[in-house]
Amino acid sequence: MIADGLRVLFCGINPGLMSAATGHHFARPGNRFWPVLHGSGFTPRRLDPSEQGELLSYGLGITNVAARPSARADELGKAELVEGGVLLTQRVLRHRPRWLAVVGVTAYRVAFADPRAAIGPQERTIGDTRIWALPNPSGLNAGWTTGAMVEEFGRLRAAAGD
Template sequence: MTTRPTRADLAAAADRTIPDVLAPGLAVLFVGINPGLWSAATGWHFARPGNRFWPALHQGGFTPRLLHPSEQDELPALGLGITNMAARASARADELSTGELLDGAAILTDKVARYRPRWVAVVGVTAYRIGFQRPKATFGPQPEPLAGARLWVLPNPSGLNAHFTPVTLGLAFAELRTATDLPDRRAAGPPDQ
């Protein structure tokens, strides 16, 4: 889809799923809460205008330039991937049940065991707290690994999350990138092929 989804497109996208952007041995697997309707209508993760994931990914130094959501398939070449805690699309993350997040955490754990990323970055502390039953979890590195991967919790990049500005969100992503020992790609050219 190259045009903006219509209201009918968005309404039809409820409860859809979208494919993961995943490959074995990634450096970082980013985990969204669940696809929004805009993402489900387009098939692109973090696609809604106003979502700050892609700018934060670039400001954090993970990508050499700001990628459009339609370019998500370029991520594995950079050692990056995307999945979700819950697969079902909804208008808002708070429409998910506790059971969906608990089930999603179990599915994510199996996915991490199978694909073996070095780091898993959950993008949304509330979903992480509920899904993994860690009510006191905070942002940043987590003390326990997830299926052998190091675990990090980032702020939710949704435009609805007013607690983080684009600048502070970019800094949070940069802190993760520094911990992963990945280079700051903003100053670098395209990855070696």
């Protein structure tokens, strides 16, 4: 779900098995992406993964770093993430969103060869597109509460404007 000139292009790591089966991003019931997106003010209501097409009407898009589905993101190899980073860079240069929000700082570090990257805005840009690394909303990411994720996504929303 990408269009030219988006406010924010959200980028997951890769499709989980349920996302691959349904064709909808962040489709696993325990994933917190959709509740956090709403809680942070990006959407006026909580969208179901099947409603991902509505993101475009809010100036938002969604894609992945890597295309291969897996049960867990840590099943991807470094080469897959690096190749995904190259392809993602090409997509960003073609569609020129204001912000690229990579949902998973560990994958961002590998895909963009930036081992010291932390959650938040990055120094690196892709053309005119700014980059923000966000926490992974997977239910497996116990290091981030839903409330803390809402706060971090909210920081991005404020930076991205309306």
